[in-house]
Amino acid sequence: MASNLTGLRKSRRFRFGSRELIISVTVGAIIIHYGMFLFFPILYGLYGSFFDWNITTSNFKFVGIDNYARKLQDPVFWKSLFNNVYFTFFSVLLVTVLSLIIALSIHSVKRFKTFFRTVYFMPVVTSLVAASFVWKWMYDPTMGLFNQILDMFNLPHVEWLTDKHTAMPSIILMTVWKDAGFAIVLYMVGLLNIPSSLFESAKIDGANSRAIFWNITLPMLRSTTFFVVVTNIIGYLQVFIPIYLMTKGGPGTSTFTTSFMIYDAAFDYYNFGEASTISFLLFFVILIVTFAQTALTKRRGGFDQ
Amino acid sequence: MKREKSKQALLYLFLFIGVSVMIAPFLWMLLSSFKTNAEIMRVPFTIFPEHFKFSNYAKVWTEVQFSVYFKNSVLVAVTRTALVLYFSALAGYVLGKLQFRGRNVIFILILATMMVPWPVTIVPQYQLMVWLGWKGSYLSLIVPAMFSSFGIFMMRQFVSHVPTELLEAARIDGAGEFRIFHRLVLPLVSNSLSALAIIIFLWTWDDFLWPYLMIDDQSQYLLPIGLAFFSGQFKTSYDLLYTGATISVIPVLILYILFQKRFIEGITMSGIKG
Known part of the structure; x- marks a missing residue:
């Protein structure tokens, strides 16, 4: 009898000891948390994209694919996607190329390496909200730093954020300033790992520095470049804060990006159904980009660190 | 050799031009915060303020309530960072070191959530907060952020470096899993936790849209919302605006310069290990 009892106790402890407790508490918390704050909202958003859904009037009426049909025919939606691509393409290109050049330069100089790294990384730790404001004031047509500098050289003023041709480039310029440091540090780590x-054997073989760059340095940095490009593409397709704080999508629709359009539909017009529709269209675009990149890397065997 | 020397000189020239471009906005902001509004508006501009006007800071700190925003931001950022660190480490330990059915499925699902763009969740999450009655409360900023997929991912990597024999030894000594986690695992990964802390703290400190949507009461504003609200109110008081921006940037920047190695390692570890 007694031995039976200890056996029972033992097996119970085996079934539910501290190991089982920590697993069930943690996994339970994860499931509840992700279920409630992520999976439910995603599904509810998808569901709501088929409804005329307004949070202020508590309207929730099924409209089928009307929202999708309307948005796909809306030239402003396509303009916002174009703006996304415009912003993303040039920001990614400039951030990647400039940070590679700067990282190579820092790698090649003999002194002040830490100083350069520290300074170039400063904007990365700076609040994007504060940076957006400061740049907006620097772009001010009369008292901003940029036009005052143009004045010094007797050059004509640029309207920066208030001209539809220069508004997006101005935001891209700020973004490059803000984000280059991150890629610079990644490239510096990549360079140290080569x-x-x-390099020595290439030099012995008589390769010049240009050949070394194209045949050794750049290929050896491929996984860093891939990481920089992929994460930035996905991030930049969702750009919002600088747009909201600097131009509010304007002038006209020249900086009207898709996530700004979602914000505008949801929180200026409280049209949650339409906002959800646009957000799933954007999600779809980002998924395609992600899959294209995965397919590309699989074929070229990249991302191999 | 001469060629090498001139090449070095060119590189330094290039890098120092870059340095001045990088720090120009910071200097412009800082110097403007000590000017009078009239001096900021003046054409042609001055670089250094004619007189250093420190009263901008007193005004922004008390009258414009930046002291309140600052305290709120510290409170929310510290609470959220502490919770994220604890739960990331816990989930990292359970998903990394303990074997059970469904473990990999859960981990892959958590990874997959990192691919969901924020515009997809923000609208229904807003509705959810209204239903829960959390809109207008810090609960809406803290509870939905308790588990961070990124944090779990990082901590699982780091916990996996803890030798399994060490854990086994503690188990043989009769330590329970919670004790092992708190007394053994947490101290061993404290370096990685401090790196994660920097990232999460910066993200929270800079978080704009969600708190902007959730918090209505001005006395509960965080710094970024305070700055945005204030820039709408005092459209032309650039002296105060620059001061407000300086207050929200400089403390973090000072921490960064003091601990720059930690900051850079911490922030870029997401890139190197990813």
């Missing part, structure tokens, strides 16, 4: 024997 075995120096590769």
Whole structure:
């Protein structure tokens, strides 16, 4: 009898000891948390995109694919996607190329390496909200720093954020300033990881520095470049804060991006159904980009660190 | 050799031009915060303020309530960072070191959530907060952020470096899993936790849209919302605006310069290990 009892106790402890407790508490919390704050909202948003859904009037009426049909025919939606691509393409290109050049330069100089790294990384730790404001004031047509500098050289003023041709480039310029440091540091780490024997043997073979760059440095940095490009594309397709704080999508629709359009529909017009529709269209675009990149890397065997 | 020297000189020239471009906005902001509004508006501009006007700071700090926003931001950022660190480490330990059915499915699902763009969730989450009655409360900023997929992912990587023999030894000594986690695992990953803390703190400190949508009461504003609200109110008081921006940037920047190695390692570890 007694031995039976200890056996029972033992097996119970085996079934539910501290190991089982920590697993069930943690997994339970994860399931509840993600279920409630992520999976439910995503599904509810998808569901709501088929409804005329307004949070202020508590309207929730099924409209089928009307929202999708209307948005796909809306030239402003396509303009916003175009603006996304415009912003993303040039920001990614400039951030990647400039940070590679700067990282190579820092790598090549003999002194002040830490100083350069510290300074170039400063904007990365700076609040994007504050940076957007400061740049907006620097772009001010009369008292902003930029036009005052143009004045010094007797050059004509630029309207920066208030001209539909320069508004987007101005935001891209700010973004490059803000984000380059992150990629610079990644490239510096990548450069340190290239075995120096590769460079030495190339030099012995008589390769010039241009050949070394194209045949050794750049290929060896491929996974860094891939990471920088992929994460930035996905992030920049969702750009919002600088747009909202600097131009509110204007002038006209020249900086009207898709996430700004979602914000505008949801929180200026409280049209939650339409906002959800646009957000799923954007999600779809981002998924396609992600899959294209995965397919591309699989084929070229990249991302191999 | 001469060629090498001139090449070095060119590189330094290039890098120092870059340095001045990088720090110009910071200097412009800082110097403007000590000017009078009239001096900021003046054409042609001055670089250094004619007189350093420190009263801008007193005004922004008390009258415009930046002291309140600052305290609120610290409170929310510290609470959220502490919770995210604890739950990331816990989930990292359970998903990384303990074997059970469904473990990989859960981990893959958590990873997949990192791909969901924020515009997809923000609208229904807003509705959810209205239903829960959390809109207008810090609960809406803290509870939905308790688990961070990124944090779990990072901590699982770091916990996996803890030697399994060490955990086994503690188990043989009769330590329970909670004790092992708190007394053994947490101290061992404290370095990685401090790196994660920097990232999460910066993200929370800079978080704009969600608190902007959730918090209505001005006495509960966080710094970024305070700054945005204030820039709408005092459209032409650039002296105060620059001061407000400086107050929200400089403390973090000072921390960064003091601990720059930690900051850079912490922030870029997401890129290197990813």
